[in-house]
Each structure stands twice: as structure tokens, then as C-alpha cells.
Amino acid sequence: MSPYVRDGGLSLEDLHVSLSDPSLASMTFLNEVSQRYPKAISFAAGRPYEGYFAVEDVHRYIERYCRYLKQELGHSDAEVRRALFQYGRTKGIIHELIARNLRLDEDITADPESIVVTVGCQEAMVVVLRALRTDERDVLMAVSPSYVGITGAARLVDMRVASVASGDDGIDFDALDAVVRETRANGLRPRALYVVPDYSNPTGQTLSEADRRRLLSRSRTEGFLILEDNPYGLFRGVRERQRTIKSMDRERRVVYLGSFAKTGLPGARVGYVVADQTVEDGTRGVTLLADQLAKIKSMLTVNTSPIAQAVVAGRLLENDCSLVAANTRETALYQDNMRCAHDSLTRHFEDVPGVSWNRPDGGLFLVVDLPFAAGDEELERCAEDHEVIWTPMAHFAADERSRRRIRLSVSQLNPAEIDLGVERLRAFVDDCSRSAE
Numbered sequence: 001m002s003p004y005v006r007d008g009g010l011s012l013e014d015l016h017v018s019l020s021d022p023s024l025a026s027m028t029f030l031n032e033v034s035q036r037y038p039k040a041i042s043f044a045a046g047r048p049y050e051g052y053f054a055v056e057d058v059h060r061y062i063e064r065y066c067r068y069l070k071q072e073l074g075h076s077d078a079e080v081r082r083a084l085f086q087y088g089r090t091k092g093i094i095h096e097l098i099a100r101n102l103r104l105d106e107d108i109t110a111d112p113e114s115i116v117v118t119v120g121c122q123e124a125m126v127v128v129l130r131a132l133r134t135d136e137r138d139v140l141m142a143v144s145p146s147y148v149g150i151t152g153a154a155r156l157v158d159m160r161v162a163s164v165a166s167g168d169d170g171i172d173f174d175a176l177d178a179v180v181r182e183t184r185a186n187g188l189r190p191r192a193l194y195v196v197p198d199y200s201n202p203t204g205q206t207l208s209e210a211d212r213r214r215l216l217s218r219s220r221t222e223g224f225l226i227l228e229d230n231p232y233g234l235f236r237g238v239r240e241r242q243r244t245i246k247s248m249d250r251e252r253r254v255v256y257l258g259s260f261a262k263t264g265l266p267g268a269r270v271g272y273v274v275a276d277q278t279v280e281d282g283t284r285g286v287t288l289l290a291d292q293l294a295k296i297k298s299m300l301t302v303n304t305s306p307i308a309q310a311v312v313a314g315r316l317l318e319n320d321c322s323l324v325a326a327n328t329r330e331t332a333l334y335q336d337n338m339r340c341a342h343d344s345l346t347r348h349f350e351d352v353p354g355v356s357w358n359r360p361d362g363g364l365f366l367v368v369d370l371p372f373a374a375g376d377e378e379l380e381r382c383a384e385d386h387e388v389i390w391t392p393m394a395h396f397a398a399d400e401r402s403r404r405r406i407r408l409s410v411s412q413l414n415p416a417e418i419d420l421g422v423e424r425l426r427a428f429v430d431d432c433s434r435s436a437e
């Protein structure tokens with residue numbers, strides 16, 4: 001406890017109920033573990049590779065954006081200064097460039113007016129859920145195991161979350177149908193389904209095109225929206241990339257969540273949401289959901305930092321608005337690392353009963369099943385005794401199997417570190433198996 005807190009302190013029950021929920025502490029805990037064991041080999045954080053970061057890039061990106069404003073849009077020097085220094089448009093100032101990027105990289109045709117630029121994808125999740133949660137009957141369905149950012153955001157706005165199990169190929173449609181049925185039977189409303197269809201965090205799974213189409217069809221017949229979150233889709237593996245669900249969406253069933261954290265730089269804290277659904281708004285007539293989300297954003301962060309948006313815009317402009325092009329080195333590196341992780345796991349664990357893992361061909365994450373519980377305590381022990389860290393899947397799901405699963409992220413390591421890390425993991429597994437005997 002802080003030495004400054006004495007008499008008159010508050011108890012947790014005096015504060016919002018979300019603060020008693022472990023999902024809110026989860027993100028901070030996972031960040032802190034890496035910091036506490038700086039010498040350990042870290043499979044824990046889903047952060048982008050740092051070897052290509054260069055401070056000069058930040059300055060150059062801002063200059064590139066200013067040049068674009070002047071030369072391509074004809075802005076005066078005063079207008080350029082204002083764009084960077086002043087409060088700005090609530091929905092953001094780089095919406096046209098994002099729309100161009102979505103057309104090029106994701107085959108999504110987005111009206112720039114339907115885009116709200118947010119403080120990371122995280123803010124987009126909060127504003128979308130805030131808008132959808134009208135009363136205690138509204139339910140967010142989330143494909144489980146689910147990213148803690150979405151479950152935490154739901155807690156903040158007091159929205160119920162119903163987990164939809166995923167099988168080895170992604171979403172389990174029988175489970176989805178059952179959740180919709182049960183939700184309705186309990187007098188509740190399934191408002192939206194959250195899904196990360198490409199190289200998901202935490203499972204690394206990718207949905208097939210047929211399942212994407214089935215989801216769209218369910219969304220139509222059952223009347224819920226799809227929240228498609230796509231931070232990893234362009235880090236493809238050997239297979240062709242799948243089409244985004246939004247690119248197949250002809251009826252505005254999908255709210256698309258975007259992030260520049262993995263494809264640009266997380267330090268900019270810039271993300272966005274495409275919300276092209278129409279909303280009747282009294283005397284204003286028909287508006288876009290994006291305009292309603294902007295009202296919420298105006299009370300949360302006013303507008304996303306224009307300086308941060310300029311950095312992202314400069315990176316987009318330098319690559320003709322293609323983040324696929326901007327990330328060729330990163331994509332190749334993650335692919336190599338993923339291949340290396342599969343090879344190392346095969347070498348070190350082939351003969352170990354009860355240990356198995358999935359084989360995503362791209363992205364940042366894969367999941368290992370272990371024959372014993374692997375939670376926060378085991379993580380600490382593994383870090384202390386074996387100098388290797390990972391993420392307990394229990395942070396992403398409450399089911400029994402997840403207690404024995406761990407997520408490995410390959411994004412911040414090189415092949416030698418991956419191999420050494422997997423060797424250390426084997427020593428940890430041997431230790432735990434011995435003590436279980």
C-alpha cells in the first residue's frame with residue numbers, strides 16, 4: 001500500500017465494480033512481468049519487433065505529412081501549424097488516408113466520414129461498447145479465449161459478456177447459436193459479437209472464408225453486429241491472406257476496429273473504427289454511427305493527438321498508403337520466427353506426453369497445451385528458475401483447458417533466442433512434471 005494512504009482511504013467496494021474485476025489488472029500485470037525479469041527470454045508481450053524503430057523516422061513522418069497538407073491539399077503554413085498544434089476535428093484528421101489504406105490493403109471501401117480516429121484501438125472498443133450498451137439487458141458476445149482489451153472495455157461500461165467457445169478451427173457455430181438462444185431466453189439482447197478473425201490474439205487462429213460468410217449470415221438473421229478487430233491480418237504466413245469480413249459486408253453488419261500499434265508504432269497510440277451504420281437522430285435526420293461515437297469520444301479524449309496522427313499519416317504516405325508494403329521486413333521476420341518456434345517446439349517436445357501446440361502459419365502468437373496448471377504463480381517460478389516468460393491463457397478465458405495453456409509471442413525475439421527459450425521451457429516442463437509425480 002502507498003505510504004501516503006492513511007486514514008480516510010477508500011475500499012474497493014466504494015469504487016466502480018470493474019475495479020474488482022481481474023480483467024482490468026490483467027494488461028498491467030502482463031506488461032509488468034516483462035519489466036520485472038528483463039534478463040528472461042520473453043515470449044510474453046505481443047509487442048511489435050523493436051529492431052526497426054528509428055527516432056529519425058518520427059520527425060521525417062511528421063514532415064512528410066506537413067508536405068502533404070501543403071503540396072497536395074494546398075494548405076497554407078498557418079493552416080498546417082493549426083492542424084498540428086490546435087485542438088482538432090473530433091473524428092480525426094487522417095481519415096482520408098485511412099480510407100485509402102483500407103481500400104488498398106483490405107479491399108474495404110469506407111466512406112472517410114464513417115471513420116473515427118481514436119487513441120489506440122482500445123478507445124475505439126470503449127466508445128463502441130458505450131454506444132451499444134443501452135441498459136443491463138445488452139450483451140456483448142466474444143469469441144473465447146478473448147483479448148483482455150475487449151472484456152475490460154465491456155466491464156468499464158457495465159456490459160455483460162457472453163463467451164462463445166472456439167474450436168480448433170476458430171469459432172464454434174453451435175456454441176454461438178446456443179449463446180444467442182440462451183441470451184434471448186434470459187430476456188437479454190445479443191448486441192454484437194467480437195472476433196479477431198486473423199491470427200487472433202491470443203490463439204493465433206484464422207477463420208476460413210466460409211466461416212466469415214457464415215458469421216455475416218448469422219449476424220443478419222440474428223440481428224447482432226460483428227465487431228471485427230484486425231491488428232494482425234497483414235502479417236501473413238505462407239498462405240494467401242483471407243478477406244476481411246468487412247470487405248464482404250454489403251449490409252453494414254460489421255463495425256471494423258483498426259490499430260496502428262503493430263503495423264505502425266504503438267507509441268503513437270492511434271487506432272480507428274469504421275462505423276458506417278446509419279442512425280436516425282431526430283431533427284438531424286440520418287447520421288452515421290461514427291457521428292454518434294464521436295459524441296462519446298468528445299467526452300473521453302476530445303480528439304486524438306494530431307501530432308500522433310501526423311506520425312502515422314507520414315508512415316502511410318511514405319508507403320503510398322500501403323501498410324502491407326510498409327511491413328515487408330516485419331512480416332518476413334515474424335514468419336521466420338514462427339517457423340523457428342514450430343521447429344524448436346518439435347525438437348524439444350516431440351517426446352513429451354501431454355504437450356501439444358497449434359501451428360498458425362503467420363501472425364505473432366501460438367498456444368501450447370501443458371499437462372499441468374500454468375497460471376501467474378507458475379509464470380513467476382518459470383521466470384525465476386528458468387529465465388523464460390510467457391502468458392498464461394487463464395488471462396483470456398475462464399475454462400478448465402485454458403488453465404493449462406500458455407500463449408507464446410514470437411515478435412520480439414530472434415531465432416537463437418526462440419530456440420534457447422523453448423529449451424528453457426522444456427526444463428520448466430520437466431521440473432513441473434517431476435514435482436507432480
Ligand SMILES: Cc1ncc(COP(=O)(O)O)c(C=O)c1O
Pocket residue numbers: 046119120121122123147149196201229231258259260261266270271
Ligand atoms: C486483438 C487486439 N486488438 C487491438 C490491439 C491494439 O490495441 P491498441 O491500438 O489500443 O494498442 C491489440 C494489441 O495487443 C490486440 O491484440
